[in-house]
Amino acid sequence: MEEFAALIDALVYTRGRNDKLRLIAEYLRETPDPDRGWALAALTDSLDFPAVKSSTIRNLLKERVDPVLWTLCRDFVGDTAETASLLWPAPPAPSAPPPTLTEAVNQLSAMTRATALTELTRLLDRLDPSGRYALLKLATGEMRIGISARLAKIGFAQAFGVDIEEVEEYWHGLRPPFAELFAWAAEGAPPPDTGGLPLFRPFMLAHPLDDLRVDLADYAAEWKWDGIRVQLVHAGPSDAGETRVFSRSGDDISATFPELAEAFRIPGILDGELLVRGSHQGGEDGGAASFNALQQRLGRKTVSRAMLRDYPAFVRLYDVLHWRGDDKRDRPWSERRALLERIVTELPSSHFDLSAIVEAAHFDDLAAIRAATRDDAIEGLMLKRRDSPYVAGRRTGLWYKWKRDPLLIDCVLMYAQRGSGRRATFYSDYTFGCWDGDPDDGAELLPVGKAYSGFTDEELVRLDRHIRQNTVNRFGPVRETNKSLVLEVAFDSAHLSKRHKSGLSMRFPRIHRIRWDKPAHEADRVEALRALVKD
Numbered sequence: 119m120e121e122f123a124a125l126i127d128a129l130v131y132t133r134g135r136n137d138k139l140r141l142i143a144e145y146l147r148e149t150p151d152p153d154r155g156w157a158l159a160a161l162t163d164s165l166d167f168p169a170v171k172s173s174t175i176r177n178l179l180k181e182r183v184d185p186v187l188w189t190l191c192r193d194f195v196g197d198t199a200e201t202a203s204l205l206w207p208a209p210p211a212p213s214a215p216p217p218t219l220t221e222a223v224n225q226l227s228a229m230t231r232a233t234a235l236t237e238l239t240r241l242l243d244r245l246d247p248s249g250r251y252a253l254l255k256l257a258t259g260e261m262r263i264g265i266s267a268r269l270a271k272i273g274f275a276q277a278f279g280v281d282i283e284e285v286e287e288y289w290h291g292l293r294p295p296f297a298e299l300f301a302w303a304a305e306g307a308p309p310p311d312t313g314g315l316p317l318f319r320p321f322m323l324a325h326p327l328d329d330l331r332v333d334l335a336d337y338a339a340e341w342k343w344d345g346i347r348v349q350l351v352h353a354g355p356s357d358a359g360e361t362r363v364f365s366r367s368g369d370d371i372s373a374t375f376p377e378l379a380e381a382f383r384i385p386g387i388l389d390g391e392l393l394v395r396g397s398h399q400g401g402e403d404g405g406a407a408s409f410n411a412l413q414q415r416l417g418r419k420t421v422s423r424a425m426l427r428d429y430p431a432f433v434r435l436y437d438v439l440h441w442r443g444d445d446k447r448d449r450p451w452s453e454r455r456a457l458l459e460r461i462v463t464e465l466p467s468s469h470f471d472l473s474a475i476v477e478a479a480h481f482d483d484l485a486a487i488r489a490a491t492r493d494d495a496i497e498g499l500m501l502k503r504r505d506s507p508y509v510a511g512r513r514t515g516l517w518y519k520w521k522r523d524p525l526l527i528d529c530v531l532m533y534a535q536r537g538s539g540r541r542a543t544f545y546s547d548y549t550f551g552c553w554d555g556d557p558d559d560g561a562e563l564l565p566v567g568k569a570y571s572g573f574t575d576e577e578l579v580r581l582d583r584h585i586r587q588n589t590v591n592r593f594g595p596v597r598e599t600n601k602s603l604v605l606e607v608a609f610d611s612a613h614l615s616k617r618h619k620s621g622l623s624m625r626f627p628r629i630h631r632i633r634w635d636k637p638a639h640e641a642d643r644v645e646a647l648r649a650l651v652k653d
Contacts, residue, residue: 119245121149122157122219123252129263138265142273147304153219155295160256161270164294169229170238170257175202178235178242182207193595196542197262199254206250209243216244220295226257262538267367278303283320283510290318290368316353316362319387319439319447320510324500324517331481332518338451338504339476339484342497342519343434344409344610344625345393346416350382350433357383363392374418375431381469387439388461389508391473393495394429406434406495408652409625410613434473435462436500439508447508454508488522493652497610498522524608525650526630527552528641530563531603534585535596537570544578545585545597546570548629550605552620552647557639563601564620564644572608572629581632604633604641612650620644622651 125145132138142161146154159165175198179188183205195201217225222241229237238257242250255261271289275282280303291312292299301307347366353359361379363372372379375392382388394415396407407429414429415421438458439447446454462472476499478484488499498521506516529550537546547570555561573581584603591598608630615623622644 119216119219119222119249119252121145122153122160122256123245123248125157126252126255126261126263127248129265132264135269138269139273139276142265142270143277146274146277151297151300152295155297155300156219156223158270158274158296159294161261161265161273162267163259163261164267165223165256165259167226167229167257167259169231169234170226172198172258172260174234174238175199175254175258178202178239179205189594193536194543196536196538199251199258199260202254203247203250206242206247214244216246216249217241222253222256274299274303284309286320286368286510287317288312290364290370291315314353316351316360318349318351318362318364318368321347321349321366321389322437322508322510322517323512324519325512325514327501327518327520330518332501334478334481334484336503336505337501337518338455339478340436340473340500340502341476342500342521343391343393343406343473344495344497345391345406345412345434348378348390348392348433349439350378350388350390352382352385352387354385356385359383359385374415374421376421377426378431378433378469381466384441384464385443386441386461388433388435388458389437389439390433390435390470392431392433394431396495408495408611408613410611410615410623430468432469432471434471436473437508450505450507451502452504488520491522496522524610524630525612526606526608527647528633528636529566529605529607530601530638530641531585531599531605532563532565532601533596533598534581541578544582546578546582548581548605550607552642552644553639554620554644556643561643565618566620566622566644566647567607567609567624567627569605569607569627569629573632577632602638604636604638605629606631606633611652612647614651620647622647 125141128141129138132141145157149157176188179202188201188205191205192198192201225237225241241253245253255263271285272282275285285299288299288310292310298310302309348371349364350361351364352361361372361382362370363375363378365371378392392412393406394412396405396411411429415425415431418425435458438454438461439445441457441461446457459472462470476484476487478487484499498519501518501520503516509516529552531548532551533549534545535547536542537544547568549565549568551563551565553561554564585597585599588599588602589597590600607624607627609624609627611625613623613625614621617623
């Protein structure tokens with residue numbers, strides 16, 4: 119556990135990507151099994167300890183530390199694990215030696231809600247502050263140390279000189295602590311046997327087009343739909359075997375969308391966009407509804423019959439990776455597209471359709487089509503090189519994404535809250551609103567959104583200073599500011615929402631510009647935002 123804690127500490131204080139990869143690789147090479155496997159699982163968010171939640175930690179601390187002191191410290195530090203690890207009182211008597219990482223994992227796995235408080239206390243008493251921090255991050259699954267699952271896998275690949283794409287191919291057929299994976303990569307054993315399993319394959323991704331122009335003789339255009347990218351995998355014979363639905367990050371979401379898993383029964387791997395039908399919201403011909411409608415289905419462990427009826431899911435197909443036992447990824451896009459056009463005729467139209475090609479004679483014509491389209495289910499365009507193979511990750515020159523220009527509206531800053539991690543000492547999470555009428559006639563501001571991105575570090579310092587100097591009220595960790603600062607907010611679409619007093623919400627709001635020059639009474643009205651609602 120001490121070595122794992124040292125790794126976590128080092129990763130927290132290391133900024134550079136290559137330096138983080140070096141730390142991970144060194145740890146994985148030098149640490150024996152199974153500790154290194156559990157560490158890799160922790161870094162890739164592959165562990166789950168249901169008995170330990172953030173509330174468990176808060177309850178433990180409030181029994182040992184003054185509750186007011188705990189609340190003040192947690193608010194200032196911005197991280198529950200870090201605050202708890204520093205405030206935890208030293209045990210009254212010498213405790214047992216620090217646990218190994220494997221011992222900690224085994225004990226966390228065996229805990230129940232009834233035993234968690236007692237058993238977690240015993241583990242914490244055996245550790246120093248760094249060890250307690252690592253244990254609590256491990257237990258809650260909230261690492262947030264600047265390491266993505268992909269980066270951890272790249273670190274593994276670099277540690278043993280294997281190809282990251284091979285690691286990804288085997289990954290979803292294995293379970294922590296990944297003994298077969300380490301035996302293959304570190305010891306030269308045969309590759310893990312994942313035959314017959316419906317395994318996730320890494321997605322091909324696109325670069326932003328930015329100011330580049332491409333020749334439409336070389337590239338095909340299709341719509342970039344605003345759903346979630348999914349991969350459907352069926353292993354085994356038709357009408358038998360097993361089907362899984364994977365998200366872009368490789369999470370198995372089959373239980374959330376069981377109708378899709380049931381509808382795909384042909385051996386193969388398909389790439390597409392998961393959407394819901396818009397008929398329940400008046401969409402024409404049952405077309406794609408906005409992302410706001412899709413959110414009603416996301417993240418649910420169980421799906422009711424009413425949910426299946428009111429928000430029916432379907433997949434708009436983009437590509438084919440495997441079909442009836444043949445790997446198609448090395449074939450050119452044009453060939454895969456022709457195959458996909460035949461495949462869609464074999465699938466139920468209730469659950470599958472094909473993403474249409476956008477025809478344009480010249481690039482300028484395509485730009486005009488993109489600019490004129492304002493459909494809530496469309497994010498922009500995809501440009502795919504006609505001779506491109508299907509390769510994992512982003513490869514320059516093959517696929518481009520050309521997102522539509524965002525919508526913009528002027529809002530007034532209303533509330534602010536400290537961020538997490540390296541932003542824990544800054545007020546970096548902002549709630550903003552629009553006027554519900556004419557401010558000169560006494561209209562009030564109604565909250566319409568919240569954002570924590572889109573500004574530079576220098577702008578963050580100035581915003582933080584403004585908030586501290588203009589606070590008029592406090593509600594726990596939230597500060598209310600005087601209504602004087604205008605933020606130009608960019609967003610993708612506006613939707614009706616029962617959760618907000620304004621009755622509106624924004625899709626992906628971010629700060630586009632800070633309008634230090636603009637008087638607050640000149641900010642936009644709620645009616646201006648409501649006029650942008652399409653659903």
